[in-house]
Amino acid sequence: MLISSAAPRLSQRLAMARPSATGAMSEAARRLAAEGSPVISLAEGELDFDTPAHIQRAAIQAMAAGETRYTSVAGTPQLKAAIARKLVRDNALHYDDAEIIAGTGAKQMLFNALLATLDAGDEVIVTAPYWVSYSDMVLIAGGTPVVVTPAPSDEFKLTPATLRAALTPRTRWLVLNSPCNPSGALYSADELRALAEVLRGYPDVLVMSDDIYEEIVFEGEFVSFAQVAAHMRDRTLTINGVSKAYAMTGWRLGYAAGPAWLIKAMALLQSQSTSNPCAISQAGAVAALDGPQAFLDEWRARLRARRDLALSILADAAPVLTMRRPPAAFYLYADCRTAIGMRTPDGTRMETDTDFAMYLLHAANVAVVPGSAFGLAPYVRLAYALSDDRLRTACERIVTACAALERA
Ligand SMILES: Cc1ncc(COP(=O)(O)O)c(C=O)c1O
Incomplete structure (x- = not known):
């Protein structure tokens, strides 16, 4: 019996599109976590709060x-x-x-x-x-x-x-x-x-x-x-x-x-x-x-405290990572141009913000999204809508990983 299968052929329309980079990073983090790595994801664009009762x-x-x-x-x-x-x-x-x-x-x-x-x-x-x-x-x-x-x-x-x-x-x-x-x-x-x-x-x-x-x-x-x-x-x-x-x-x-x-x-x-x-x-x-909107004030206060917590810890990642204090949303968009050209402890030279994000994922077990996905490199985006403890640990790991980089 002759079995034939159609050659994969996508529409030109779809061939133009790339898969969502934030989704790809979350997926990589989930895979590592499933293999037993203690990954903390700062890649998710969503609140960790429960939908109100x-x-x-x-x-x-x-x-x-x-x-x-x-x-x-x-x-x-x-x-x-x-x-x-x-x-x-x-x-x-x-x-x-x-x-x-x-x-x-x-x-x-x-x-x-x-x-x-x-x-x-x-x-x-x-x-x-x-x-x-x-x-x-x-x-x-x-x-x-x-x-x-x-x-x-x-x-x-x-x-x-x-x-x-x-x-x-x-x-x-x-x-x-x-x-x-x-x-x-x-x-x-x-x-x-x-x-x-x-x-x-x-x-x-x-x-x-x-x-x-x-x-x-x-x-x-x-x-x-x-x-x-x-x-x-x-x-x-x-x-x-x-x-x-x-x-x-x-x-x-x-x-x-x-x-x-x-x-x-x-x-x-x-x-x-x-x-x-x-x-x-x-x-x-x-x-x-x-319904009631008052709980949003409490959520905002918690998110703001997390933003400030992350910023205070990540100040020690400078000059490898530098960032503004954003007035809104729950992301930090951190400039990592100093990291480009530096070497990781295993001697690999980082060429792009994707290399830097991959380094953080594997060396620090922290998932972030490279700025190239958002049309402005070299940056990484860190989403801070997660518990204070996990956020603190993730930021401390990032600081340690940045300190381990060496000038090429
Ligand atoms: C700027 C922006 N617009 C729209 C959306 C989509 O939101 P929704 O979950 O309502 O589809 C997102 C989700 O990340 C977003 O960041």
């Missing part, structure tokens, strides 16, 4: 009440109403039902918006360091990422001048992510307003405001882009979700608010792919958005 209870009650069937593609009326209330309460933004959609994570919202609007040659401006998925999503959707790298003195933030220089007649989107993963940069209202002023001259450019880290701000004040620029409201897609704020990453529930034509197109895509987000997660998200 009142949210869990709402989901359990929804299941018991039979809310286990398909819902409207863009979300239940209850969830869309809760999202609308949240946007008014926290952001002074008013959206009606046709301007809101819920989906399987903020990630799906970003992806669907890009897929719904990009044609070959369309450009999307992203600021490095950027969240790993933006550029690959743009590529999969057929567009061209245009990466802008702000000067270090601009604290990793886009300025009107750098934005102006990146805009072309092909620009379709500007992606803004404040607070930023991985840099923790937070834009002030004035900074956002200045960017919005530049866009007055580019009426075809849309703005994707990824607000997913809104609740994790330690210094300064979060402001959503559409809030500061009334003239941009109808070409801004505000994206958010419950993953980071309420420790609900596994529930896969995100949402977007923007012009009805775009929301309708995103719903069409969703109707032909994943349909509605999980009905039970939607019930949980209603409880998250409408």
Whole structure:
């Protein structure tokens, strides 16, 4: 019997994309841990807190009440109403039902918006360091990422001048992510307003405001882009979700608010792919958005203490590792340029931030993500949302590993 198998052939669209580097690092750390190494992962982009009990209870009650069937593609009326209330309460933004959609994570919202609007040659401006998925999503959707790298003195933030220089007649989107993963940069209202002023001259450019880290701000004040620029409201897609704020990453529930034509197109895509987000997660998200918010203050205080703990220990890793005190999100974006060219104790010369991250994984049993994944090297990203004890141990191990490096 002749058995033939199809030669592996992927679409050109997929051939452009790379697997998520953060996922790859977490996977490597999990493998080492399974082999018995005492690995501590600073690679995870999620809180270690449990989803609050009142949210869990709402989901359990929804299941018991039979809310286990398909819902409207863009979300239940209850969830869309809760999202609308949240946007008014926290952001002074008013959206009606046709301007809101819920989906399987903020990630799906970003992806669907890009897929719904990009044609070959369309450009999307992203600021490095950027969240790993933006550029690959743009590529999969057929567009061209245009990466802008702000000067270090601009604290990793886009300025009107750098934005102006990146805009072309092909620009379709500007992606803004404040607070930023991985840099923790937070834009002030004035900074956002200045960017919005530049866009007055580019009426075809849309703005994707990824607000997913809104609740994790330690210094300064979060402001959503559409809030500061009334003239941009109808070409801004505000994206958010419950993953980071309420420790609900596994529930896969995100949402977007923007012009009805775009929301309708995103719903069409969703109707032909994943349909509605999980009905039970939607019930949980209603409880998250409408329920008590006071516990977030305590979470913020704990995260802030962890940030400061990590910074105080890692100060001893200088000059190999140096970093700013980020005002928001739960990451440190550490400059490791001094490590490049140094030798590890076994004599290996490090050429890239990936080499340095691999050295930390194998020599210190600490997983971090190389900055090259975020479009700005040589850096490593350290996520500090883990218990104080494990964080302390991980940082001490990093300091020891840095001290063991030798100048080539
Ligand atoms: C900047 C940014 N946007 C969006 C997401 C996706 O979040 P969700 O879990 O809602 O898909 C993440 C997750 O890491 C993120 O860091």
